[in-house]
Amino acid sequence: MATIIPLEQPLKRKNAPALDALTALVAEDVAAVNQLIVQRMESRVQMIPRLAGHIIASGGKRLRPVLTLASALLCGYQGQRHRKLAASVEFIHTATLLHDDVVDASDLRRGNPSANALFGNEASVLVGDFLFSRAFELMVEDGSIDVLRVLSHASAVISEGEVLQLITTNDSATSEQAYLEVVRAKTAELFAAACRIGAIVAGRPASEEEALRTFGLNLGIAFQIVDDVLDYSAEQARLGKTVGDDFREGKVTLPVILAIHRGNEAERAFWKRALDESDQRDGDFSHAQDIIHRHNALRDAIDRARHYGAIARDSLGMFPDSPAKQALLNIVDFTIEREF
Amino acid sequence: MATIIPLEQPLKRKNAPALDALTALVAEDVAAVNQLIVQRMESRVQMIPRLAGHIIASGGKRLRPVLTLASALLCGYQGQRHRKLAASVEFIHTATLLHDDVVDASDLRRGNPSANALFGNEASVLVGDFLFSRAFELMVEDGSIDVLRVLSHASAVISEGEVLQLITTNDSATSEQAYLEVVRAKTAELFAAACRIGAIVAGRPASEEEALRTFGLNLGIAFQIVDDVLDYSAEQARLGKTVGDDFREGKVTLPVILAIHRGNEAERAFWKRALDESDQRDGDFSHAQDIIHRHNALRDAIDRARHYGAIARDSLGMFPDSPAKQALLNIVDFTIEREF
Numbered sequence: 001m002a003t004i005i006p007l008e009q010p011l012k013r014k015n016a017p018a019l020d021a022l023t024a025l026v027a028e029d030v031a032a033v034n035q036l037i038v039q040r041m042e043s044r045v046q047m048i049p050r051l052a053g054h055i056i057a058s059g060g061k062r063l064r065p066v067l068t069l070a071s072a073l074l075c076g077y078q079g080q081r082h083r084k085l086a087a088s089v090e091f092i093h094t095a096t097l098l099h100d101d102v103v104d105a106s107d108l109r110r111g112n113p114s115a116n117a118l119f120g121n122e123a124s125v126l127v128g129d130f131l132f133s134r135a136f137e138l139m140v141e142d143g144s145i146d147v148l149r150v151l152s153h154a155s156a157v158i159s160e161g162e163v164l165q166l167i168t169t170n171d172s173a174t175s176e177q178a179y180l181e182v183v184r185a186k187t188a189e190l191f192a193a194a195c196r197i198g199a200i201v202a203g204r205p206a207s208e209e210e211a212l213r214t215f216g217l218n219l220g221i222a223f224q225i226v227d228d229v230l231d232y233s234a235e236q237a238r239l240g241k242t243v244g245d246d247f248r249e250g251k252v253t254l255p256v257i258l259a260i261h262r263g264n265e266a267e268r269a270f271w272k273r274a275l276d277e278s279d280q281r282d283g284d285f286s287h288a289q290d291i292i293h294r295h296n297a298l299r300d301a302i303d304r305a306r307h308y309g310a311i312a313r314d315s316l317g318m319f320p321d322s323p324a325k326q327a328l329l330n331i332v333d334f335t336i337e338r339e340f
Numbered sequence: 341m342a343t344i345i346p347l348e349q350p351l352k353r354k355n356a357p358a359l360d361a362l363t364a365l366v367a368e369d370v371a372a373v374n375q376l377i378v379q380r381m382e383s384r385v386q387m388i389p390r391l392a393g394h395i396i397a398s399g400g401k402r403l404r405p406v407l408t409l410a411s412a413l414l415c416g417y418q419g420q421r422h423r424k425l426a427a428s429v430e431f432i433h434t435a436t437l438l439h440d441d442v443v444d445a446s447d448l449r450r451g452n453p454s455a456n457a458l459f460g461n462e463a464s465v466l467v468g469d470f471l472f473s474r475a476f477e478l479m480v481e482d483g484s485i486d487v488l489r490v491l492s493h494a495s496a497v498i499s500e501g502e503v504l505q506l507i508t509t510n511d512s513a514t515s516e517q518a519y520l521e522v523v524r525a526k527t528a529e530l531f532a533a534a535c536r537i538g539a540i541v542a543g544r545p546a547s548e549e550e551a552l553r554t555f556g557l558n559l560g561i562a563f564q565i566v567d568d569v570l571d572y573s574a575e576q577a578r579l580g581k582t583v584g585d586d587f588r589e590g591k592v593t594l595p596v597i598l599a600i601h602r603g604n605e606a607e608r609a610f611w612k613r614a615l616d617e618s619d620q621r622d623g624d625f626s627h628a629q630d631i632i633h634r635h636n637a638l639r640d641a642i643d644r645a646r647h648y649g650a651i652a653r654d655s656l657g658m659f660p661d662s663p664a665k666q667a668l669l670n671i672v673d674f675t676i677e678r679e680f
Contacts, residue, residue: 045503099469102442103462122443125465126502129439132469133496136476140488148480148488156473160385162466167387 018334019061022327026069029083033065036087040134051119051127055094064194065090067219067331071198071212074316074324081201084138085147089194091135092151096158096190098128103162104249146200154193161185170250170278172271176257180221188220195219211315215328218312223335225305228253229298232289244285250275254304256288258297267291302336309336358674359401362667366409369423373405376427380474391459391467395434404534405430407559407671411538411552414656414664421541424478425487429534431475432491436498436530438468443502444589486540494533501525510590510618512611516597520561528560535559551655555668558652563675565645568593569638572629584625590615594644596628598637607631642676649676 023030041052065086072082101114102121116124132155139148165182168174195216199209231246232255246253252275260271273279274288292298309332319325363370381392405426412422441454442461456464472495479488505522508514535556539549571586572595586593592615600611613619614628632638649672659665 043500043503045500045507047503047507048500095469099465102465121461122506123503125439125442126499126506128469129435129472130496130499130503132472133492133499136488136492137496140485140492143485145480145483145485148476152473152476152480156470156477159466159470159473160383160388163383163385163387163463163470166460166462166466167385 018327018330019063019066022070022331023062023066025323025327026066026073029069029086030062030066032080032083033062033069033086033090036083036138037090040087040091040138041131043130047119047123048127048130051115051123052094052131054118055097055115056090062090063223064093064190067191067194067216067328068197070324070328070331071195071216072201073198074212074319074322074328075199075202075204075208077198077202079201081142081144082198084142085197085201086194088135088138088142088151089190089197091131091138092155092158093190095128095132095135096162096186098124098131100162102128103166104245144200147197150193150196150200154189157185157189161187161189165251168252170252170276172252172256172260172268172275174252174257176254176261179252179254179257183221183224184217187224188217191220191223192216207318211318214315215312218308218315219332219335222305222308222312222332225254225301225308226336226338229255229301229305232292233298247274247285247288248280250278254301255292255297258300259288259292259295262295262297263291305336309333358667358670359403359406362410362671363402363406365663365667366406366413369409369420369426370402370406372420372423373402373409373426373430376423376478377430380427380431380478381471383470387459387463388467388470391438391455391463392434392471394458395437395455396430402430403563404433404530407531407534407556407668408537410664410668410671411535411556412541413538414552414659414662414668415539415542415544415548417538417542419541421482421484422538424482425537425541426534428475428478428482428491429530429537431471431478432495432498433530435468435472435475436502436526438464438471440502442468443506444585484540487537490533490536490540494529497525497529501527501529505591508592510592510616512592512596512600512608512615514592514597516594516601519592519594519597523561523564524557527564528557531560531563532556547658551658554655555652558648558655559672559675562645562648562652562672565594565641565648566676566678569595569641569645572632573638587614587625587628588620590618594641595632595637598640599628599632599635602635602637603631645676649673 037056038053041049041056043049068082068086068089098115101116102124105116107114107117115127119127135151136148139151161182161184164178165186168178168182192213193216195212196209199212228246231243231253233243245251247256256271256275260268263271270284270287270291274284312332313329316325316328377396378393381389381396383389408422408426408429438455441456442464445456447454447457455467459467475491476488479491501522501524504518505526508518508522532553533556535552536549539552568586571583571593573583585591587596596611596615600608603611610624610627610631614624652672653669656665656668
C-alpha cells in the first residue's frame with residue numbers, strides 16, 4: 001500500500017463535534033427519520049431491505065437529512081413534515097451511492113465492503129432504483145408540489161453531474177471549471193435542495209428559501225472539494241475509506257488539477273500515463289502524493305473550499321441568531337476542517 | 341446459432357395493424373409526445389441525449405404512452421395534460437430498459453447494439469437515472485399528486501419486480517406463481533399505471549380508473565408472457581432481438597417452467613445444468629426448444645396469456661362503444677397474437 005503523507009497544513013480536529021452538536025439539536029427528529037428509513041426500505045422482496053440496510057447502516061453521518069431538519073428548525077418550523085422529506089433526501093443520496101459504486105466498480109465504501117461487492121452490481125442498480133422510487137413516494141405522501149419540484153430537479157441535475165464526471169474521468173486536461181461543474185451538480189445540488197426544503201415546509205418567504213439554497217450549494221461544493229483532498233491525504237483507517245480511490249479510478253479532482261497546472265513536462269507525462277491511460281504501477285500513488293505535496297495542491301484546494309464555506313456562512317446573515325444558526329455555521333467549519 | 345423452430349400453433353399475423361390503428365386514433369398526441377420526449381431528454385451534457393436518443397429511437401412501439409393517450413380518449417378527455425404524462429411513462433420505461441440491459445449484460449436490444457454495449461454500463465446506469473428524474477419533473481409540471489402517487493408507486497413496484505427476477509434467475513425450481521409475481525411487478529404495473537392515468541386526467545370516477553387499471557395490468561401480464569414465448573420461438577430477424585436471450589441469461593420464464601413441470605428426470609437435469617449452473621454447450625438452446633416443443637409449452641403459455649387478455653377485454657365492458665374502445669380491444673389481440 002502507498003504511504004500516507006500528511007496535509008501540508010494539518011487539519012484541525014476540534015470541529016468533529018460540530019456535527020454531533022447539530023444532530024443533538026434535532027435529536028428527536030433524527031430518531032424519527034431513522035425509524036422512517038427502516039420502515040420505508042421494507043419490501044416483500046427480502047433482498048431489498050438487506051442490501052439497502054447494508055449501505056444505510058454503514059452510511060454514518062446522515063449529513064443531508066440533518067441539514068433538512070436543522071434548516072427547518074432555523075426557519076422556526078414546528079410540525080413533522082420535514083421528517084418524511086429528510087428521509088426522502090437520504091434515500092436519494094443512498095440511491096446515488098449505490099449507483100456510484102457500480103459505476104466506479106468500488107469494492108469498499110467507508111472501509112466496509114460496498115453493496116455491489118457483497119450483493120452484485122445488478123442488485124445494487126435495482127435497489128438504487130427502488131430507494132429512488134421510495135423517495136418520491138415519501139414526497140408524494142407529503143403532498144407538496146414545491147418540494148417535488150425541487151427534489152425531482154435536483155435528481156436530474158445529480159445524474160447529469162455523474163455523467164459529466166464520467167466524461168472527465170481519465171482526462172487530465174479537465175479544467176478547474178469543468179471540475180467545479182461536476183461537483184456542483186453531483187454533490188452540491190442535493191445539499192442545496194436539502195436545506196431549501198427546510199424553508200419550504202416552514203412556509204418562509206422566497207428570500208429565506210434562496211438563502212438556504214445558497215448555504216447548501218456552497219457547503220456542498222466545499223464538502224466535495226475536501227472529500228477529494230482527503231482521498232490524497234488522510235490515513236485510510238481514519239478516513240474509513242481506501243485512500244487513493246480517485247487516483248486508481250482515474251478521477252481528475254482538484255488536487256490533481258492544481259498539481260497538473262503547476263507541474264513540469266515530466267509530471268504531466270506521469271499524470272497522463274497514470275490517469276488518462278490507466279497505466280498504473282507500484283509506487284505511483286505515492287509518487288502522485290509527492291507531486292501534489294510539492295505543489296501545495298492540497299493546502300490550496302482546501303483554500304478553495306474555504307471560499308465556498310465563506311459564501312455559505314454569509315448566506316445565513318439574514319437569519320436571527322439562534323442555536324440552529326450557530327450549529328449550521330459550525331458545520332461549515334467542520335466540513336472544511338474535518339479529518340475523518 | 342441455434343435453429344429456430346416454429347410455434348406449435350402458428351401465430352396469426354393479421355393483428356399487427358392493430359397497434360397502427362390505435363396509434364392513428366391519437367396520432368396528433370403521439371406526435372406531440374415524441375416532440376416532448378426529444379425536448380426533455382436534452383441536457384447540456386451531450387452524452388445524455390445521445391445515449392437516451394439511441395434507446396428511444398430504437399424503442400419502436402411506444403406502446404405504453406399510446407395506452408395513456410388512448411385511455412384518456414376512451415374517457416372523453418379533451419385537454420393536453422395526458423401528453424406530458426405519456427412522455428413521463430415512456431421515460432420511466434426507457435430508464436428501466438437501460439438498467440435492465442446493464443443487469444442482463446445484454447449486447448443487443450431489438451437487434452441493435454444495446455446502449456450499454458455502445459456507451460458502457462456506467463453511462464447507461466446514470467442516463468437511466470436522468471430519465472427517471474425527468475419523468476418526475478414532467479409529472480411535477482403537470483401538478484397532479486394523484487398521478488405522482490400512481491407513478492411513484494409503480495416505479496417502486498417495478499424495481500421490486502426486477503430484484504425478484506434477479507432472485508429467480510438461475511433457479512429452475514421457480515414456481516409459476518413466483519414467475520407471475522415477477523411479471524406483474526416488472527411489466528404489468530407500468531401498463532396499469534399508464535392506462536389508469538387516462539382516467540385520472542379526465543377526472544373520471546374511481547370505477548373507471550379501476551377498470552382501466554385492471555385492463556392495463558392484465559394486458560401487461562399477457563404482453564410479458566408472450567414476450568417470453570417469443571424468446572423461444574420466432575425468427576431472430578423478425579423479433580428484432582436475439583432469440584435465446586432468456587435462456588442464455590438463465591431466466592426461468594413460463595415456457596421453461598411448464599416444460600420443467602412436465603419433463604422427466606433427464607430433462608430436469610438438463611435445465612439444472614443449463615440454467616442453474618449456467619453450464620451451456622453448443623446445441624443447448626436448440627435442445628431447450630425441442631423439449632419445450634415436445635411439452636406444448638409455448639402453446640400453453642400463450643393460452644395462459646389469453647386468460648389475462650380475456651380479463652383485460654372484459655374490464656372495458658363499462659365503457660360505451662367507441663373507436664378508442666374498439667382499438668384498445670384490438671390491442672389485446674395484437675399483443676397475444678403478434679409475431680414481430
